[in-house]
Amino acid sequence: MDAKVRLYVDQPLGAGQAVAVGPEQASYLFSVMRLPVGAGVLLFNGRDGEWLARVVDAGKRRGALLCETQTRPQMLPPDLWLLFSPIRKERTNFIVEKAVELGVSRVVPVTTRFTQSERWRQDKQLAHAIEAAEQCGATHLPQVADVQPLTQVLADWPAGRLLFWADEALAGHAPALSGVFAAGQPAAVLVGPEGGFSDDEKARLRALPFVRPISLGPRILRAETAAIAALVLWQSSAGDWR
Amino acid sequence: MDAKVRLYVDQPLGAGQAVAVGPEQASYLFSVMRLPVGAGVLLFNGRDGEWLARVVDAGKRRGALLCETQTRPQMLPPDLWLLFSPIRKERTNFIVEKAVELGVSRVVPVTTRFTQSERWRQDKQLAHAIEAAEQCGATHLPQVADVQPLTQVLADWPAGRLLFWADEALAGHAPALSGVFAAGQPAAVLVGPEGGFSDDEKARLRALPFVRPISLGPRILRAETAAIAALVLWQSSAGDWR
Numbered sequence: 001m002d003a004k005v006r007l008y009v010d011q012p013l014g015a016g017q018a019v020a021v022g023p024e025q026a027s028y029l030f031s032v033m034r035l036p037v038g039a040g041v042l043l044f045n046g047r048d049g050e051w052l053a054r055v056v057d058a059g060k061r062r063g064a065l066l067c068e069t070q071t072r073p074q075m076l077p078p079d080l081w082l083l084f085s086p087i088r089k090e091r092t093n094f095i096v097e098k099a100v101e102l103g104v105s106r107v108v109p110v111t112t113r114f115t116q117s118e119r120w121r122q123d124k125q126l127a128h129a130i131e132a133a134e135q136c137g138a139t140h141l142p143q144v145a146d147v148q149p150l151t152q153v154l155a156d157w158p159a160g161r162l163l164f165w166a167d168e169a170l171a172g173h174a175p176a177l178s179g180v181f182a183a184g185q186p187a188a189v190l191v192g193p194e195g196g197f198s199d200d201e202k203a204r205l206r207a208l209p210f211v212r213p214i215s216l217g218p219r220i221l222r223a224e225t226a227a228i229a230a231l232v233l234w235q236s237s238a239g240d241w242r
Numbered sequence: 243m244d245a246k247v248r249l250y251v252d253q254p255l256g257a258g259q260a261v262a263v264g265p266e267q268a269s270y271l272f273s274v275m276r277l278p279v280g281a282g283v284l285l286f287n288g289r290d291g292e293w294l295a296r297v298v299d300a301g302k303r304r305g306a307l308l309c310e311t312q313t314r315p316q317m318l319p320p321d322l323w324l325l326f327s328p329i330r331k332e333r334t335n336f337i338v339e340k341a342v343e344l345g346v347s348r349v350v351p352v353t354t355r356f357t358q359s360e361r362w363r364q365d366k367q368l369a370h371a372i373e374a375a376e377q378c379g380a381t382h383l384p385q386v387a388d389v390q391p392l393t394q395v396l397a398d399w400p401a402g403r404l405l406f407w408a409d410e411a412l413a414g415h416a417p418a419l420s421g422v423f424a425a426g427q428p429a430a431v432l433v434g435p436e437g438g439f440s441d442d443e444k445a446r447l448r449a450l451p452f453v454r455p456i457s458l459g460p461r462i463l464r465a466e467t468a469a470i471a472a473l474v475l476w477q478s479s480a481g482d483w484r
């Protein structure tokens with residue numbers, strides 16, 4: 001049975017488990033995708049792995065699926081947070097999508113001195129994260145935090161977590177990155193807004209014991225490129241790409 | 243003198259060199275940005291480094307700049323090509339922009355069995371590349387090739403250049419990436435279209451002596467994410483990010 005659709009649901013999954021389908025998903029599954037009774041759907045809920053389920057009821061506004069077999073075990077992303085400043089809408093959406101694909105455990109939008117946009121719709125961004133997880137085959141869903149001032153996030157910083165900061169002052173100096181990231185150590189990556197960080201923010205970051213500046217090459221990267229690059233470097237040396 | 247504008251020009255640059263400003267750039271510099279005579283502009287042409295120039299004539303449809311001092315030496319990106327399949331317009335533009343930011347010497351669009359879009363406007367993509375170079379502080383401009391069938395590009399492959407292929411079959415197997423990339427060796431990165439490569443294409447790629455499969459982690463990355471990730475990994479281990 002070939003499943004054309006992969007769907008996040010917020011219900012328990014397991015052998016013989018029935019899954020209720022609400023109005024929105026019924027419309028997608030049975031009207032848009034035209035799945036008949038008996039068709040296969042892949043389901044994940046962020047806890048129970050991925051399951052192949054079969055359509056057993058396909059109504060206009062409701063339906064039901066029945067889980068058959070587990071197709072992937074539950075996989076957790078490494079304990080990596082992404083801290084970034086919301087930018088223009090399209091590029092903010094892009095950062096959230098890429099963070100899910102590349103594999104983070106938590107997305108943390110922060111406002112800084114030069115943040116251009118404080119607009120952050122937590123519900124919409126969670127929906128973006130779900131869509132990205134459905135597409136990339138992830139079985140987890142990262143936490144999507146509400147927007148907070150960077151100063152607050154730094155003041156509440158949890159013990160034992162390192163913060164890798166893409167410091168634009170290092171552009172062109174290109175120190176070795178190898179050896180900076182360590183597997184098994186809770187980590188976070190911080191990228192700034194367009195315009196970078198203020199002098200005060202930079203001084204504060206440099207003074208914090210859990211902050212590790214990193215370089216992302218000799219050119220100035222846009223915020224979304226810096227976010228992706230830092231996540232790729234961390235994943236390939238300390239995360240689940242090894 | 244603080245320069246607010248950074249511009250690519252196709253004219254020689256050097257101390258005391260005058261640079262003619264045509265209608266389009268005159269409109270941007272003198273109407274949109276409202277630069278007066280005496281204002282500073284940063285110029286690069288891909289050959290002579292970056293120069294600070296001063297506006298000496300600011301007409302409606304023409305103008306002139308005079309180069310004063312070199313502000314950056316000419317930097318060449320590593321000899322790295324990006325081969326990718328054109329996708330939806332917005333994401334194709336995005337790939338070209340990121341390739342310039344991350345630093346490649348040549349952008350090579352290729353059509354494959356599952357290429358969704360063969361639309362490739364070489365002139366428009368060159369304009370995108372120029373805009374990205376202006377923004378990211380690069381002094382070079384990558385070559386932007388016209389679209390060609392992948393089979394043709396592989397048949398004409400130059401001796402001595404390795405082709406790193408983001409092989410989706412390796413997703414989840416995650417072999418070590420370290421040691422695959424070597425500095426000083428001409429290289430190229432190949433990412434497929436949505437839907438990946440056909441079985442024939444995969445067999446052909448695996449059989450070619452210059453092809454090196456690489457893994458980009460356990461999740462399925464979209465085409466543009468795979469392109470960025472592969473470029474970041476190459477740059478950080480063999481390119482100019484070291």
